[in-house]
Amino acid sequence: xxxxxxxxxxxxIESADIEFSSGLNVLTGETGAGKSIVIDSIGAxxxxxxxxxxxxxxxxxxxxxxxxxxxxxxxQWLEENDLPVDGELIISRKIGSDGKSSCRINGRxxxxxxxxxxxxxxxxxxxxNDGRLLLDERSHLAxxxxxxxxQGLISDYSASYNEYTQLCRKIRSLQxxxxxxxxxxxxxxxxxxxxxxAEISPGEYDSLLSRxxxxxxxxxxxxxxxxxxxxxxxxxxxxIISLVRDAEYYINKASAVxxxxxxxxxxxxxxxxxxxxxxxxxxxxxxxxxxxxxxxNSMENRISQLSRLFRKYNRDEAxxxxxxxxxxxxxxxxxxxxxxxxxxxxxRDDLIKLCRRKAKLLHDARVTDASVxxxxxxxxxxxxxxxxxxxxxxFATVDDPAGFDKNGMDSVRFLMxxxxxxxxxxxxxxxxxxELSRIMLALKNVFSEKDPVSTLIFDEIxxxxxxxxxxxxxxxxYNVALAKQVLCVTHLPQIAAMADHQFLIExxxxxxxxxxxxxxxxxxxxxxxxxxxxxxENITFTTIVSAEEQLDSAKKYKESLIK
Numbered sequence: 001x002x003x004x005x006x007x008x009x010x011x012x013i014e015s016a017d018i019e020f021s022s023g024l025n026v027l028t029g030e031t032g033a034g035k036s037i038v039i040d041s042i043g044a045x046x047x048x049x050x051x052x053x054x055x056x057x058x059x060x061x062x063x064x065x066x067x068x069x070x071x072x073x074x075x076q077w078l079e080e081n082d083l084p085v086d087g088e089l090i091i092s093r094k095i096g097s098d099g100k101s102s103c104r105i106n107g108r109x110x111x112x113x114x115x116x117x118x119x120x121x122x123x124x125x126x127x128x129n130d131g132r133l134l135l136d137e138r139s140h141l142a143x144x145x146x147x148x149x150x151q152g153l154i155s156d157y158s159a160s161y162n163e164y165t166q167l168c169r170k171i172r173s174l175q176x177x178x179x180x181x182x183x184x185x186x187x188x189x190x191x192x193x194x195x196x197x198a199e200i201s202p203g204e205y206d207s208l209l210s211r212x213x214x215x216x217x218x219x220x221x222x223x224x225x226x227x228x229x230x231x232x233x234x235x236x237x238x239x240i241i242s243l244v245r246d247a248e249y250y251i252n253k254a255s256a257v258x259x260x261x262x263x264x265x266x267x268x269x270x271x272x273x274x275x276x277x278x279x280x281x282x283x284x285x286x287x288x289x290x291x292x293x294x295x296x297n298s299m300e301n302r303i304s305q306l307s308r309l310f311r312k313y314n315r316d317e318a319x320x321x322x323x324x325x326x327x328x329x330x331x332x333x334x335x336x337x338x339x340x341x342x343x344x345x346x347x348r349d350d351l352i353k354l355c356r357r358k359a360k361l362l363h364d365a366r367v368t369d370a371s372v373x374x375x376x377x378x379x380x381x382x383x384x385x386x387x388x389x390x391x392x393x394x395f396a397t398v399d400d401p402a403g404f405d406k407n408g409m410d411s412v413r414f415l416m417x418x419x420x421x422x423x424x425x426x427x428x429x430x431x432x433x434x435e436l437s438r439i440m441l442a443l444k445n446v447f448s449e450k451d452p453v454s455t456l457i458f459d460e461i462x463x464x465x466x467x468x469x470x471x472x473x474x475x476x477x478y479n480v481a482l483a484k485q486v487l488c489v490t491h492l493p494q495i496a497a498m499a500d501h502q503f504l505i506e507x508x509x510x511x512x513x514x515x516x517x518x519x520x521x522x523x524x525x526x527x528x529x530x531x532x533x534x535x536x537e538n539i540t541f542t543t544i545v546s547a548e549e550q551l552d553s554a555k556k557y558k559e560s561l562i563k
């Protein structure tokens with residue numbers, strides 16, 4: 001459940017803290033006051049795409065943070081994503097005027113994709129575009145599958161369908177004419193031969209570059225190593241090794257007299273051994289620097305060869321090794337294409353049969369779900385003052401030669417008849433604006449029974465609705481709010497009166513700037529706001545009485561549900 005929303009510098013809202021509660025929370029106010037900005041702010045913390053224009057003019061950045069009470073599903077998600085679980089959830093999102101944004105979940109940096117994923121467990125936002133989505137028949141199958149409990153069947157079918165499409169791609173790649181096969185075979189053969197002859201070893205290129213840099217500086221390197229060797233173990237009697245050995249000789253003689261010096265004797269012996277070992281290592285290294293001009297040129301040629309291959313195939317050493325195997329495999333496929341084609345076609349035929357069987361199982365489950373969905377939607381719509389409505393889920397076979405596509409064998413569309421005696425038809429041709437809003441509310445209400453989210457948000461679900469229909473929508477929203485937290489932006493006094501908590505979004509001007517405030521209304525404030533919804537600026541004794549009557553009617557309706 002959404003407990004607290006904090007907004008800073010979002011459009012006309014300079015700063016606002018809104019404490020939401022359980023039940024039906026309604027936001028009212030004049031058109032343009034900023035009601036939808038509150039919804040957009042909630043969208044910001046649930047991963048919605050944002051524009052830099054949302055940042056208040058003159059500000060470097062905007063911030064939205066939201067605090068949620070969480071359930072076991074959300075706690076599990078946080079644990080799986082290695083995020084703190086503290087009994088509550090705090091999501092924040094900062095948006096810069098340059099368009100960049102940053103997100104945090106319980107204080108930890110997060111990606112926008114994580115916000116979107118997490119929001120599926122928190123909030124379902126019904127925006128004004130959802131009605132248009134309902135008119136798009138391509139979305140109807142997703143609605144039906146969202147209602148059903150067939151994820152296992154869908155996943156099982158999708159796995160077989162993906163295997164089928166991959167096999168079809170292999171078959172298409174082998175179905176080329178002899179001339180094309182010859183050209184491709186020649187190209188692949190040349191590539192395989194070139195890469196095999198190159199005998200590329202992992203790490204070889206970097207090793208060659210390092211060796212080349214070393215040899216390029218060999219003159220200075222040789223000089224310094226020789227000087228070091230001369231100092232350590234040269235022909236002079238004053239080299240370090242000679243002096244250390246002399247010191248070792250005298251300390252050994254001294255330790256024979258004084259046992260206290262035996263430790264010193266051991267240490268200087270170790271030092272003598274270490275220095276000798278260093279000198280030997282330097283001699284070996286010096287010998288390794290002894291190279292011919294022919295060796296150096298060979299190294300340069302090898303580096304040039306590898307660089308050319310890297311550029312030609314746009315791959316590094318590991319990538320070239322993978323590409324070589326890929327070309328070998330393609331060349332083998334071409335050489336044995338007839339045999340492979342026969343094999344793949346047989347496998348494809350088996351997969352077609354398997355996909356059809358799985359698609360039929362999914363179809364049968366969808367038909368069962370459709371029957372239940374039709375019944376539930378019709379009941380909901382009758383509650384919403386559409387007594388003669390008929391809602392149907394129409395099935396057709398997909399237009400594909402195989403008889404199935406990525407979604408199965410079903411093409412689904414919703415049909416309805418709003419009036420008695422009319423045959424069900426396309427929703428886009430049958431439903432008015434107000435009926436479309438009620439259909440969306442019915443769908444949301446039905447789907448919410450299985451939806452894990454605890455908060456539903458409706459942005460102007462009352463579009464095109466008034467009178468008795470408006471009252472029915474208000475009652476339905478309140479019924480939904482008995483089980484889930486509901487936030488609703490509305491212009492209808494019937495819905496506003498039914499609220500458990502009503503917020504007034506109000507816009508004012510000061511010092512040439514526009515400011516929007518959010519206020520939780522008390523009973524008297526609600527009465528005056530309802531009067532405004534009835535009569536606009538012309539608030540009279542009659543509109544106030546109407547507001548009182550509406551509040552009283554809403555109270556009686558709520559009490560009737562308790563009895």
